[in-house]
Amino acid sequence: MGNHKFYGIVVTFEPTVEHFENIKMMASELSHLIIVDNSEGLKGFECLDSLNNISVLSNKNKNGIAGALNLGIVDLLEKNGGFVFLFDQDSSLPDGFVANQSKFIIDNNECCVAPRYYDVNSKTYGNYTILSKFTIKNIMGEFLSKPTYTTFAITSGTLYSLDVFKKVGLMDESFFIDHVDSEFCIRMKHHNFKILINPEVVFNHSIGARQLRTFLGVKFKPNNHNPTRRYYAVRNGIFMINLWGRDFPALVWLLFLRNVYEFLGVLLFESNRKEKLKALFLGVYDGVVSKKGKCSRAFKQ
CATH class of the missing domain: 3.90.550.60 (Spore Coat Polysaccharide Biosynthesis Protein SpsA; Chain A)
Incomplete structure (x- = not known):
């Protein structure tokens, strides 16, 4: 060129x-x-x-x-x-x-x-x-x-x-x-x-091992990521809100909707639900307290 x-x-x-x-x-x-x-x-x-x-x-x-x-x-x-x-x-x-x-x-x-x-x-x-x-x-x-x-x-x-x-x-x-x-x-x-x-x-x-699934007429694409990846996704979403939520208030709503969507995907369709839900909630906590960097928590993968 x-x-x-x-x-x-x-x-x-x-x-x-x-x-x-x-x-x-x-x-x-x-x-x-x-x-x-x-x-x-x-x-x-x-x-x-x-x-x-x-x-x-x-x-x-x-x-x-x-x-x-x-x-x-x-x-x-x-x-x-x-x-x-x-x-x-x-x-x-x-x-x-x-x-x-x-x-x-x-x-x-x-x-x-x-x-x-x-x-x-x-x-x-x-x-x-x-x-x-x-x-x-x-x-x-x-x-x-x-x-x-x-x-x-x-x-x-x-x-x-x-x-x-x-x-x-x-x-x-x-x-x-x-x-x-x-x-x-x-x-x-x-x-x-x-x-x-x-x-x-x-x-x-390919993002994870995505599958197209349907529940009550709603399409879901569960990623089937392991619990550690689930932790990072929700924790870092909160970091994004802390960094850019004031400049782009719509980002808060966007990430909230995505996290609800991912939560339902795990709950309805994925295996190892208990550990993944635990990772999601700990990700929320660590996001709120700004625990950054590599995840130091252990999850059953």
């Missing part, structure tokens, strides 16, 4: 042969790919030795997904500029993904773009949310037909100008995992950055 450089950051944790194949495909389409490994030791990475546009950094899960992403972003910020895709190791790129999204961000003169997401487990398209100070608008991803702005986009598959991080800052490492991307998106909105969805590009993704 002309003189523009397009980089990538992928976070790995105990990657498999299949993950390494995904990584090779990513690297083949990018100027440079930074792998940040959150495992205790770098294992299997020798299969990438022949690729000269890959660098590997070891994070050993310090400050979770947020710490890993920041390690890669800081490394890139030392370069002159350009754009960066953020991925996780399960990201499987459709044909032409990097080229299409790269062209889309340049043609539209944007600083951040995202694809449409398709959840391979629930076999449903992801939806998007436009948040203003007092209102919430939901956008159905399945029926999206023209470029549309959203307030939130998941990390994997999203493309950013490096200028965004220079002005907005890095990921909040006190979140560790869950809502790391949501909090960053709110900060972007606070700094007047927008996220534009490209409806022509569909990105296959």
Whole structure:
């Protein structure tokens, strides 16, 4: 894309042969790919030795997904500029993904773009949310037909100008995992950055082990996350409210509705309910008392 450089950051944790194949495909389409490994030791990475546009950094899960992403972003910020895709190791790129999204961000003169997401487990398209100070608008991803702005986009598959991080800052490492991307998106909105969805590009993704279920005519998509992830999600949601609830009162209502939805999903459809409900309530407590960072509580997974 002309003189523009397009980089990538992928976070790995105990990657498999299949993950390494995904990584090779990513690297083949990018100027440079930074792998940040959150495992205790770098294992299997020798299969990438022949690729000269890959660098590997070891994070050993310090400050979770947020710490890993920041390690890669800081490394890139030392370069002159350009754009960066953020991925996780399960990201499987459709044909032409990097080229299409790269062209889309340049043609539209944007600083951040995202694809449409398709959840391979629930076999449903992801939806998007436009948040203003007092209102919430939901956008159905399945029926999206023209470029549309959203307030939130998941990390994997999203493309950013490096200028965004220079002005907005890095990921909040006190979140560790869950809502790391949501909090960053709110900060972007606070700094007047927008996220534009490209409806022509569909990105296959999986969030937990989602299933599409129905109860009394209401559709649920339980994630089947383990209790620790349930803890982080509700605790960090409260952190978000503490940080941004005054600027965006609608965020309080949005997160309340999502937590009720997740609570009902656990109660109605998921296994290990007792431990997950315990994690949810302890997450609420630790969110209120601002107990940040890596979870120190033990749950039966």
